Amino acid sequence: MSTAVATVRSNATSLRRLLPDWAWAVVFLALAILYPYILDVLIASPDDLLDASISTLGYIIMALGLNIVVGFAGLLDLGYVAFYAIGAFVIGWLGSQQFPDVNGGKGIHILTPAKSAFGSDLPGIHINFFFVIFIAAAFTAIWGVILGAPTLRLRGDYLAIVTLAFGEIVPRIFENSTSGIFGIGHTDFSNGRQGITPIDKINFPWSDTAFKYPLELKPVYYVGLAMVLLVIFFNRRLRDSRMGRAWIAVREDEVAAAAMGVNLVRTKLWAYALGAALGGFAGAFLATYTNTVNVDQFEFGFSVFILSMVIIGGMGNIWGVILGAIALSMMNRYGLKQLNGVPEKFGLDFDVTSINFGIFGFFLLVTMVLRPEGILPSRRRKLELHEAEIEGDVIAREEMSQLYDVRHEQ
Amino acid sequence: MEAASIPESPAARTRKPFGTVILDNILWVLLAAALIIYFVQDPKQTLDDVKTGLSNGTIWALIALGYTLVYGIIELINFAHGEVFMIGSFVSVSLWQTLGVTPDNAFIAILGSMLIGLILAMLASSVLNVMIERVAYKPLRNAPKLAPLITAIGMSFILQNVGLLWRPQPDSSPDLIGSQKDYFKVFGVAIEHSDVFAFVVTVPLLVGLLWFVGSTRYGKAMRATAQDPDAARLMGINVDRTISLTFLLGGLLAGAAGMIYALYNGTIQFNQGFTAGLIAFTAAVMGGIGNLKGAVVGGLIIGVIQSISDTHYGQVWTPAVVFSILILIMVFKPQGLFGEETREG
Numbered sequence: 200m201s202t203a204v205a206t207v208r209s210n211a212t213s214l215r216r217l218l219p220d221w222a223w224a225v226v227f228l229a230l231a232i233l234y235p236y237i238l239d240v241l242i243a244s245p246d247d248l249l250d251a252s253i254s255t256l257g258y259i260i261m262a263l264g265l266n267i268v269v270g271f272a273g274l275l276d277l278g279y280v281a282f283y284a285i286g287a288f289v290i291g292w293l294g295s296q297q298f299p300d301v302n303g304g305k306g307i308h309i310l311t312p313a314k315s316a317f318g319s320d321l322p323g324i325h326i327n328f329f330f331v332i333f334i335a336a337a338f339t340a341i342w343g344v345i346l347g348a349p350t351l352r353l354r355g356d357y358l359a360i361v362t363l364a365f366g367e368i369v370p371r372i373f374e375n376s377t378s379g380i381f382g383i384g385h386t387d388f389s390n391g392r393q394g395i396t397p398i399d400k401i402n403f404p405w406s407d408t409a410f411k412y413p414l415e416l417k418p419v420y421y422v423g424l425a426m427v428l429l430v431i432f433f434n435r436r437l438r439d440s441r442m443g444r445a446w447i448a449v450r451e452d453e454v455a456a457a458a459m460g461v462n463l464v465r466t467k468l469w470a471y472a473l474g475a476a477l478g479g480f481a482g483a484f485l486a487t488y489t490n491t492v493n494v495d496q497f498e499f500g501f502s503v504f505i506l507s508m509v510i511i512g513g514m515g516n517i518w519g520v521i522l523g524a525i526a527l528s529m530m531n532r533y534g535l536k537q538l539n540g541v542p543e544k545f546g547l548d549f550d551v552t553s554i555n556f557g558i559f560g561f562f563l564l565v566t567m568v569l570r571p572e573g574i575l576p577s578r579r580r581k582l583e584l585h586e587a588e589i590e591g592d593v594i595a596r597e598e599m600s601q602l603y604d605v606r607h608e609q
Numbered sequence: 610m611e612a613a614s615i616p617e618s619p620a621a622r623t624r625k626p627f628g629t630v631i632l633d634n635i636l637w638v639l640l641a642a643a644l645i646i647y648f649v650q651d652p653k654q655t656l657d658d659v660k661t662g663l664s665n666g667t668i669w670a671l672i673a674l675g676y677t678l679v680y681g682i683i684e685l686i687n688f689a690h691g692e693v694f695m696i697g698s699f700v701s702v703s704l705w706q707t708l709g710v711t712p713d714n715a716f717i718a719i720l721g722s723m724l725i726g727l728i729l730a731m732l733a734s735s736v737l738n739v740m741i742e743r744v745a746y747k748p749l750r751n752a753p754k755l756a757p758l759i760t761a762i763g764m765s766f767i768l769q770n771v772g773l774l775w776r777p778q779p780d781s782s783p784d785l786i787g788s789q790k791d792y793f794k795v796f797g798v799a800i801e802h803s804d805v806f807a808f809v810v811t812v813p814l815l816v817g818l819l820w821f822v823g824s825t826r827y828g829k830a831m832r833a834t835a836q837d838p839d840a841a842r843l844m845g846i847n848v849d850r851t852i853s854l855t856f857l858l859g860g861l862l863a864g865a866a867g868m869i870y871a872l873y874n875g876t877i878q879f880n881q882g883f884t885a886g887l888i889a890f891t892a893a894v895m896g897g898i899g900n901l902k903g904a905v906v907g908g909l910i911i912g913v914i915q916s917i918s919d920t921h922y923g924q925v926w927t928p929a930v931v932f933s934i935l936i937l938i939m940v941f942k943p944q945g946l947f948g949e950e951t952r953e954g
Contacts, residue, residue: 367887
């Protein structure tokens with residue numbers, strides 16, 4: 200068994216060595232760019248798969264954001280859905296007819312078409328999507344700091360529960376803010392359980408024609424892809440930055456890091472802020488794409504869905520997390536349907552897709568028990584997770600001491 | 610946070626100025642003040658809320674004990690505990706549905722089926738809880754602390770979906786105790802059958818648990834393991850078995866809570882465990898996690914807060930109120946009400 204694994208691993212390594220790293224990057228980038236056209240060629244009706252892929256792009260951004268908090272800084276955040284909710288509501292407020300009375304009923308339009316497709320006036324605030332995503336990111340980052348600041352002195356499991364509680368409170372506040380927030384004022388912020396819909400379609404700042412999804416999906420795919428590439432670039436730079444190294448130091452040993460001069464407060468708050476910002480960034484995108492902001496989407500299960508992507512893919516490893524996000528998202532959409540025949544064989548009758556979260560829970564459990572470092576592990580994280588087992592193991596110790604000489608991961 | 614710190618000697622305790630005491634306990638002072646204000650405004654309604662809260666709180670207390678026992682001994686938040694409670698409810702209701710008992714049956718038949726339901730729910734939950742520990746936590750005993758928390762979440766989702774398959778829709782339990790009927794009135798507050806029932810089942814269980822942990826050899830082993838697992842092992846205590854025993858006890862109480870909940874509320878559904886688990890965890894933290902009596906008091910307080918919030922802010926806000934209190938306590942008073950005592954306090 201272990202020899203088989205070793206063979207696969209050495210094969211994978213030799214495959215990887217076939218091309219230099221930059222060439223692999225070019226190959227993957229080209230594949231990602233040509234993907235919609237490849238689908239056109241391969242599949243008769245690619246729209247469904249492309250639709251799933253666009254949601255996946257949103258999930259990738261969220262998983263990368265959560266990876267900053269959980270993977271890099273080692274702070275378990277169980278309430279990530281709160282940032283999804285905040286980001287989605289920002290675009291719900293700034294890109295829909297939610298506030299019809301603004302500007303005397305004429306509405307505010309910034310680089311968006313001022314008339315609807317039928318030529319009538321559009322009340323409400325309408326700001327161009329490409330501005331709103333950054334506003335959403337900034338706004339959620341502020342909330343990341345607000346939620347993060349009181350939890351700084353907590354560690355481990357207490358922190359996890361506090362974030363979980365935040366994740367439960369935020370959607371409840373939105374849900375109940377149909378007549379002012381906390382009973383202050385009378386503005387309807389959320390439209391209650393119906394949710395805010397429709398959300399403005401994406402349009403380029405220099406053009407007045409909005410994208411025509413869901414009829415035409417390719418443009419949205421490229422917007423999503425551009426966002427993902429931006430986030431990957433941002434994450435890679437962050438990981439290797441001074442801040443990134445500080446996060447790893449805090450993750451490995453908080454006390455030692457503080458003794459070495461790492462400012463714990465600043466380091467942790469930045470992790471929260473940036474992780475949250477990416478949640479808001481993706482949240483705004485997904486809300487526009489799905490055309491609705493509804494509190495029913497923002498449940499604990501979603502936080503765990505994203506957390507599973509990070510953990511199953513490999514905490515701390517950007518490529519692992521992306522792989523995890525793609526795998527779980529596609530599995531959620533297609534893989535579980537394939538399993539629908541399985542219960543019948545055992546004489547049971549149920550729809551496998553209805554228990555998707557249970558299946559992700561199972562994956563989470565199995566991964567954590569058998570391979571806590573995930574599918575594509577970050578080498579450093581792997582050693583941390585197996586510290587207890589490799590104590591006294593001479594070979595592993597040598598590997599560890601070698602690792603301390605390596606500045607970058609991988 | 611040390612789960613089982615050794616109590617400081619009385620000599621080391623100095624008298625704090627009154628002002629600091631108030632500031633230290635501002636949270637409790639505010640809660641008490643709110644209660645008094647509401648009482649002055651509307652005494653009858655508030656008394657009624659307190660009554661509802663206390664009887665509801667007994668359920669939270671039973672669940673909270675499971676959290677506190679486990680946290681005390683291995684410093685792990687057993688996230689799947691709420692689901693264990695849910696399974697307890699399901700087992701007892703399934704039994705009654707299979708037996709076909711209705712409130713019209715003879716008193717002895719009802720009592721007997723309730724007793725069997727209680728025992729079965731307790732057994733099922735405790736066995737389940739022990740199995741969870743074996744599968745999800747034991748392999749990770751030496752791993753970083755967050756690893757078992759993540760498996761706990763995984764386990765919780767698995768069980769919740771088992772519940773979903775078992776009963777996809779909310780189901781109603783036969784109203785064996787005539788829960789809405791009044792027993793008697795105190796100060797104009799109607800004490801219903803369900804209130805009496807909750808207390809009648811809970812109190813013996815609590816007394817039994819305190820006796821078990823405080824006065825038996827096994828309880829002593831549990832306390833020793835909580836203080837220092839390595840030293841306990843050196844003293845010849847079977848630590849693994851003691852931990853299993855702790856999960857067993859927690860499961861017993863959760864099963865009982867599940868059965869009470871089914872009769873008290875009348876409806877059960879697969880996701881009741883998630884909310885109940887969080888509420889009970891809040892109670893455990895409020896009482897100082899690891900502290901048995903604290904968990905009970907915390908459960909009762911949370912019950913009262915909930916029913917008062919239901920009346921004054923509406924049910925939609927109650928979860929947010931409870932979770933805010935959870936955050937406030939964890940951030941500002943992580944040791945809880947009685948945290949400085951040992952967990953057997």
